[in-house]
């Protein structure tokens with residue numbers, strides 16, 4: 001095993017027995033939601049994974065160790081520290097390891113650690129992407145590059161319109177990342193069910209998704225994006241939420257927010273100007289993704305067992 005990696009006992013055991021495991025990220029805890037809802041959500045999402053018959057492995061860097069599987073105390077610690085924890089993407093990992101520091105891992109860094117641990121399915125809320133105005137700022141999330149190179153399937157609720165959704169899909173196409181719609185032909189737009197942009201393939205069951213993931217692992221490698229729409233009862237009115245997002249993006253531009261601060265700034269502003277309504281939607285969609293991710297991890301385990309029997 002890698003000298004920097006610690007895998008929690010329960011996760012290690014599940015992996016050794018070929019049982020389903022679902023990775024969860026930690027930037028969503030520290031930078032994506034306010035305390036204490038962030039910690040409550042992280043614990044609730046772990047429960048949803050368990051109820052779905054898989055073992056959750058929340059991922060972070062703690063004291064210079066790559067962690068696959070956190071204790072409730074470690075989740076509470078990251079959630080309480082919030083924005084003062086380093087938001088850790090690929091480029092930050094070697095620095096945090098050398099300095100024995102803490103980091104909350106983004107989609108990109110969580111994928112790296114999940115792959116090192118042997119975890120193939122990862123559940124989150126939303127991924128980073130090509131930001132609006134990227135033609136001049138070059139602000140393109142490292143999450144997209146990671147999806148092209150690291151062999152983990154990421155279940156998310158699509159891309160939110162703080163991003164340029166069309167350019168994000170173009171980038172994923174260039175990088176060879178399959179985009180699957182879970183029960184939909186369209187890429188969902190996080191707070192709402194549709195973006196108007198099509199996906200590469202619609203899948204209607206965990207088994208269908210698992211077949212594609214196994215075929216990809218056995219051939220071209222790299223990541224896969226699985227987009228699962230927000231549940232109907234939490235889907236927000238597109239005109240309403242898009243107007244709020246426009247307001248937040250305009251404010252970020254006015255204040256000159258850039259680099260790794262952009263996404264957390266926008267998420268926080270949107271939560272504040274919607275009076276917390278977007279936060280409830282965010283929490284509901286992450287739980288919904290956890291349910292689907294657990295089912296896909298189970299289907300992968302079942303299909304592998306069949307192959308070997």
Ligand code: PSU
Pocket residue numbers: 025027028029031032033105106107108125126127128129140141142143259260261262263264267
């Ligand atoms: N989108 C969300 N919630 C989040 C993030 C994105 O709705 O918490 C986080 C994820 O950790 C994602 C990161 O990997 O933001 C992307 O940051 P950036 O755009 O700086 O790459």
Ligand code: MN
Pocket residue numbers: 139140141142259260262
């Ligand atoms: Mn960025």
